[in-house]
Amino acid sequence: MSRDQKFFNMHPSVIVAIVLIALVILAFSMKMPGLTQGAYTSDATERIRPVGQVYRSGEEQEAAAPTVETVPEPEPVATVMSGTQVYNTACIACHGAGVGGAPITGDTAVWSERITQGAATLKEHAVQGYIGSVGYMPPKGGRLDISDAEIEAAVDYMISESE
Ligand code: HEC
Structure with missing residues (x-):
């Protein structure tokens, strides 16, 4: 009888305990908020998003368009030098x-x-x-x-x- 088998025979309660602990950990990890597969992937995608983005023509996003503020030209003042x-x-x-x-x-x-x-x-x-x-x-x-x-x-x- 090998040493491992001896161990299993002698300590069935230890085996049960190990299996139980494993099940608890598994159950716990599945319940953990923010650790679902979908959420994790989308978080990671956001984190590794490149700073600059390229849009092919036609698929530009409204938000990506630069906002152009038009400042009214001041009226030209006719100055005559002395x-x-x-x-x-x-x-x-x-x-x-x-x-x-x-x-x-x-x-x-x-x-x-x-x-x-x-x-x-x-x-x-x-x-x-x-x-x-x-x-x-x-x-x-x-x-x-x-x-x-x-x-x-x-x-x-x-x-x-x-x-
Ligand atoms: C790049 C140099 C230069 C600048 C700048 C300049 N002048 Fe002259 N000016 C001369 C020279 C040289 C003469 C003399 C020409 C001669 O009599 O041979 C002269 C001559 C004159 C004369 C006498 C003309 C005559 O019939 O005797 C008047 C008036 C005059 N300049 C006015 C002005 C005024 C006004 C300005 C500025 C808007 C001015 N100059 C800028 C070089 C300059």
């Missing part, structure tokens, strides 16, 4: 230091001769551009986005500073 502002924005780069021979604002000696041409001619030269004896004055100082009237105001400012 002569001083235009000068400080577009002219001072050359006329502040005399770059490329530009007559320096405030240099009355240089400006007196130019002013004798008349303000209208100076304004025309500033708006249209001008190639004189000392250099090249680009149209509107290169700032074609600035209106004629604003450039003319800047010329008035330069004249008033240089008389």
Whole structure:
């Protein structure tokens, strides 16, 4: 008689107890909430869901569509710069230091001769551009986005500073 058989013969109550314990555990595990096969699989599917998802065209989900908020465009405000502002924005780069021979604002000696041409001619030269004896004055100082009237105001400012 093998040792195992001896054991079974001698301890039938132990065998019964083991079987009972096994049955209890089995019954318990089947009753455990959240451990049913279906729930477990769907939980796992949710946990391992990729962060980004691909939809074939036509099967996009409503929720996946980005929400586009339309912000009304603000009404454009027409701002007119003063002569001083235009000068400080577009002219001072050359006329502040005399770059490329530009007559320096405030240099009355240089400006007196130019002013004798008349303000209208100076304004025309500033708006249209001008190639004189000392250099090249680009149209509107290169700032074609600035209106004629604003450039003319800047010329008035330069004249008033240089008389
Ligand atoms: C890139 C440099 C540059 C910028 C920027 C510039 N100028 Fe000039 N400007 C010149 C030069 C150089 C002359 C001299 C041209 C000459 O007489 O040979 C000149 C000349 C002038 C004259 C005298 C024209 C004449 O008939 O004697 C006026 C007026 C003038 N600029 C206005 C302006 C105004 C207004 C602005 C800004 C909107 C401006 N400039 C920006 C270079 C510049």
